[in-house]
Amino acid sequence: MTIKAGDTIPDAKLMQATVEGPKEVTTTDLFKGKTVVLFGVPGAFTPTCSAKHLPGFVTQAEALKAKGVDVIACMSVNDAFVMGAWAKDQGISDQVVMLADGSATFTKALGLELDLTARGLGMRCQRFALVAKDGAVTHVAVEAPGAFEVSKAEAVLAAL
Template sequence: MTIQAGDSIPSAKLMQATAEGPKETTTEELFGGKTVVLFGVPGAFTPTCSAKHLPGYTENYEALKAKGADVIACMAVNDAFVMGAWGQAQGVADKLVMLADGSAEFTKKLGLELDLTARGLGVRCQRFALVAKNGKVTHVAVEAPGAFEVSKAEAILAAL
């Protein structure tokens, strides 16, 4: 079942690229005691994700922070190296946390997996965005296939 407003963020481990190599982080560390905007994309370096979704959050970083977001994080079913390289290529710097859910463990716990095996992409993450306060979801928006409306930064700004 897809995560809903009022649900708690499930416990999971995610990876981040650092200068010292991949670093594990937990959802408890990421979401505990903070207001977090998490958006998920089907894949790093993919067209809509690179041209619109990620840049929208980078461009609206200050506005999201001003509305109370402590952390703004991007997640994909990719490895930490790919997420780190994508963040660098997109000029994310230290604004966004780039999270790798390499085996789709967290994605599946959220009920947001997308099976693109027939297209040679395996299991990926649906395009979505959520807001969580101290580990409790207050807003979740999942895109219809091929759409890009409810999960973009401007829509999440309105939800904050």
């Protein structure tokens, strides 16, 4: 079942890409006492993700923070080294927390997995964005296949 407004963020462990290397982070630590925008992408270095989705949240980071967002996090079913390389490639510093869900455990717990094995990509994450306040989901937007409308930074800003 797909996560929806009113649900609580499931407990999970993710790997955060940092300049010092991968660091384990729990969803409890990430979301507790904070307003968090979490957006998920099908893959690091993929066309829409690299050209529009991630850059949009970097560009809108200050506007999101001005609306009370404490943390902006990007998640993908990749490993933390790939997420770190993608952050470096995109010039990400501290505007966006880069999270790896390498085995799609958290993605599956959210009900947002996307099976792309027929295309040689394995299990991935659907393109989505959600807002959670102290671990309680207040907004979820999941894209239709191939779309990029409801999960972009401007749409999240409008939902806040």
